[in-house]
Amino acid sequence: MIIQLNQQITSDDYKQLLSILNKYNFNTKKVRTQLGIYLIALGNTEFDIRIIGNLKGVKDVHAVNDKHKLVSRKWKTSPTSIDLGDNHYVGGGDFSIIAGPCSVENEAQIHVISDFLKEKEISIMRGGVFKPRSSPYSFRGVGIEGLQYFAHVCHEKNIKIISEVMQEEMIQPMYPYVDIFQVGARNSQNFNLLDALGKIDKPVLLKRGISGTIDELLYSAEYIFSGGNEKIILCERGIRTYEKAYRNTLDLNAVALLKEKTHLPVIVDPSHGTGIRELVEPMTLASIMSGADGVMLEMHQDPQNALSDGQQSLSLKQTGSLLEKINATVTLHKKM
């Protein structure tokens, strides 16, 4: 059960509410986000919610039988729109395109790509500055200084940026520069990081684990939400299967099912999701039809010489050509 409280609920009314819930053997957890105050009541599944609905200080109450509460569409039936500021939104009916290199490499690159995005009216640029690498001997990113320059250039052009955060300690240093914090697949169940991201007010893009289930992804989102941050974007990025013909198996079933289960926006990453440049276009267009709220495309000014994962990066020209097809497909999908 999710009980939405009035912001001005008195302490007496709150105590009374708790005592009633206590009487009915509920465990409770109070959640205060940017947008509201909620009391999550767990444990008693057969309860007449009208008992609560009429109490003072209670704005609304919903029985949510799902294991996931605050992220469930059973509670909030309309799709959530995430406000990035400056008239940029993700979800809520908008289709978002995020594009950029896997890793930020140098200043020249930032200029070339951000100019391209500006020209194409793409409003979010991706670029890693701290990179998770299987091997300790691989390139691990340009770090916080690279991020500062990245943010400086993009923000001048009214382009928002998204970059991966790998540990709690980096949230504050990165905070002034990033507009969306990305949680990578390997940290999808790094619960301390999720807790910490629940305490900030900037959006978080949460990737599905390398072999994460739909349930686990929603639970991880519930961590962030119940920590106090409602601004969550989910991201399908391919799962690990027996098939060796692609690096990951991009799972569009997950997109279609998540759109049934949650009010949060769902983005697809067809670049990492397949690892094969030729599959990016068909899987991007397929994503739109599966119900995605956006795509995250890896692109590079010179894919052959990309520092990481050049195999899956689109050139600027390929990206431009794909954008037109995306627009046509989005237009059709909205009419349906």
Place this chain on the structure above:
Amino acid sequence: MIIQLNQQITSDDYKQLLSILNKYNFNTKKVRTQLGIYLIALGNTEFDIRIIGNLKGVKDVHAVNDKHKLVSRKWKTSPTSIDLGDNHYVGGGDFSIIAGPCSVENEAQIHVISDFLKEKEISIMRGGVFKPRSSPYSFRGVGIEGLQYFAHVCHEKNIKIISEVMQEEMIQPMYPYVDIFQVGARNSQNFNLLDALGKIDKPVLLKRGISGTIDELLYSAEYIFSGGNEKIILCERGIRTYEKAYRNTLDLNAVALLKEKTHLPVIVDPSHGTGIRELVEPMTLASIMSGADGVMLEMHQDPQNALSDGQQSLSLKQTGSLLEKINATVTLHKKM
């Protein structure tokens, strides 16, 4: 290397060709299909194919480095169109819709559904009469008599039918009635069955194995082709993964990749591929954008009371509504 021979190649020219190939240490396999005579030469990867190209009796020659030969797009670059007769085709630019119940249940059902298909201009009806069942105690189909009635009703309306064949012995009894022989996921590597289907001249729809790789699917198709039957349709039907939220994980990456690798048409089965009715529509539309040449939809006049797998069947009304969206999406995809 694939050597296409003239139908009228003389026995002397053929002997000479073999002796040259022998000299260069090739193993050869002669393939005679409905459409041509081919000599597959294996083993010597560094060979100047012009030596062969100018010989008498040789129509054409292609070096094919792929493990798969006759099914490869490296040899036949344009998409294959499968002729079902009476102006019905699968592949080659057409988008095919196959619809019908999981199992044929009774005569009334055949009438209701075939009338619906006729009205909607859907030209292929599916319906199992021999059903593979995990448990020996489950319903196993209406058998050959049901098939006769099924064919009789559909053929009167110029609707082609597709039905699953589970063993070599049933090919001849089913032959007069079915227009496309379906090979199920569990028989995807039943090599004796594939060999036998190579000897007939009717189209075969070959499903990917329950956890079949792309490579294995193409090899299984190569069995049929090299056995003498070029009329092969591939079908993606969902793979087995760790994810329990859907019955299978429909893998559209496979569709996009198969379209790169083979000239054969690729059909998608979103009904069995997901096992969830709500996912059939988004995954059908996504399939089109991933490059599929058609979809196979499970439908039922009364899904709640379907004898098998009602959970994933669309009602007639749902099917009708989906058809309009399919048409709009196919129209857009063709323009791209």
Place this chain on the structure above:
Amino acid sequence: MIIQLNQQITSDDYKQLLSILNKYNFNTKKVRTQLGIYLIALGNTEFDIRIIGNLKGVKDVHAVNDKHKLVSRKWKTSPTSIDLGDNHYVGGGDFSIIAGPCSVENEAQIHVISDFLKEKEISIMRGGVFKPRSSPYSFRGVGIEGLQYFAHVCHEKNIKIISEVMQEEMIQPMYPYVDIFQVGARNSQNFNLLDALGKIDKPVLLKRGISGTIDELLYSAEYIFSGGNEKIILCERGIRTYEKAYRNTLDLNAVALLKEKTHLPVIVDPSHGTGIRELVEPMTLASIMSGADGVMLEMHQDPQNALSDGQQSLSLKQTGSLLEKINATVTLHKKM
């Protein structure tokens, strides 16, 4: 519910039994095997079996809540011993060693290996004569003639043989020669083949599917048993997972769980199960401790030059060394 009938049950008693079951809404299936007559009654889960137990012609009755009936340990709690004839048994407390080449290659090989087995007191030799191959261009076995010679040589030495059957039509031609029919992973759900093997009286070794579940394996065994053949040996042979470090992931959890669930013997194939020679020894010994009733080892007189899968074959010397460790481990395990 499984009702064991007396061999001499009168037709009147049988009719009465059926009419009672009918009254309680049971579906029934009569099963006559080499060893008994059973009536499987399905559908009514709340029924007092004593109503049946006292009827004339009824030998015994068991409520079996498992989905699997005749293969369940809930019905038959002691482990089944499969009689191969001539004092050779599989299961029932014996530990069986099956060894031999992947494919029978030639007569000399049969002599060398069968002599070795004789010397080492190994009583079952494996060897494929019809080989399932992903590619139609690979070696497909020496066929029925090779089998005749194989059987002739082994039977003279009182060695039993096991060989793979891939289709119903081959059961009769192979019947005079093989002592155990092997069903390969790709045919684990070839239900027509399973039905046909239910009608013979020789033992069947049934491999788990390439990504077959425990449930599916038991259902496939139920096909054979309910078809009339009780002599079934199960075989774990590695499953398909995301891990690329070995060809298959040999799953000993399956062995331990199968020993809980079924009375049938369970054999392990560590050679195909891992595809790596160095893993055969540790996984063989581990199999014994997981509860296996035997192992099937691939060996070759000259592994470097094996026609197929030499990478996983043991040499004669390696096999001999492993045998001593097997014996010590089996001795310890029996004491526990």
Place this chain on the structure above:
Amino acid sequence: MIIQLNQQITSDDYKQLLSILNKYNFNTKKVRTQLGIYLIALGNTEFDIRIIGNLKGVKDVHAVNDKHKLVSRKWKTSPTSIDLGDNHYVGGGDFSIIAGPCSVENEAQIHVISDFLKEKEISIMRGGVFKPRSSPYSFRGVGIEGLQYFAHVCHEKNIKIISEVMQEEMIQPMYPYVDIFQVGARNSQNFNLLDALGKIDKPVLLKRGISGTIDELLYSAEYIFSGGNEKIILCERGIRTYEKAYRNTLDLNAVALLKEKTHLPVIVDPSHGTGIRELVEPMTLASIMSGADGVMLEMHQDPQNALSDGQQSLSLKQTGSLLEKINATVTLHKKM
């Protein structure tokens, strides 16, 4: 290439070494651990290592073609023994038993279980105090205070303790109390945490990821080693597969293969690895035969009422019975 340096290498000798490596286009990384100083040289695969071997200040040099360097058995061929202090070791020929509850629950529990371990001469107790939980609403552990008490009681009895660390910030607070830091499956590629654990001098038990490959596990170990900490224990804990009959699929192939590839000790967790109490005994004994250096058993004084995962916990009595079988099996395995 791994170059072991003398502890007293002069700065001039070191400079000369670097300049030679530079000349041959090597990238280098200097690693200083508790036990030695190493220079890892990467990139040039065709190099005569004798050029380096004779330089001053160089103790030893090894060409290591594996992707993994410091953890590879190609460099260090004898098994590593990890010294826990007070005559307790893991690896190097010893078989270690770690036992205890999933989560530390209360003081009484610590006494009961540590007394039992003392009596049975088990020298390492496990117990989580910070628990990773999919759902934010689940019990998350007794925290650092619980850990203090846990350590106090165990250390008085000369029992070492192992407990899970989930984030870098907790390393220092936990440091005085734990003898082995456990990295859970969800943090197996939390590279910041691995880096931080490379800077301490206490042993680390590193679990394989939920669907981690052997390669990834070795790379993660390489992070810790190249960060400066040689005391690493690997742990197989079951992987995620399609099979639903057990919670995870314990993968003993991994154990056998890791023993070929690395000199680090490998422990098996059959409790989490299967999630089924009945499978713990057979899989524990099978682990020994697959080559494991130890097992980690989940046990509870009252499994029915365990706060978490009671389904897989052994009772004290079951643990005692298993210990005898472990000892007999280890004795046999050592003789082989």
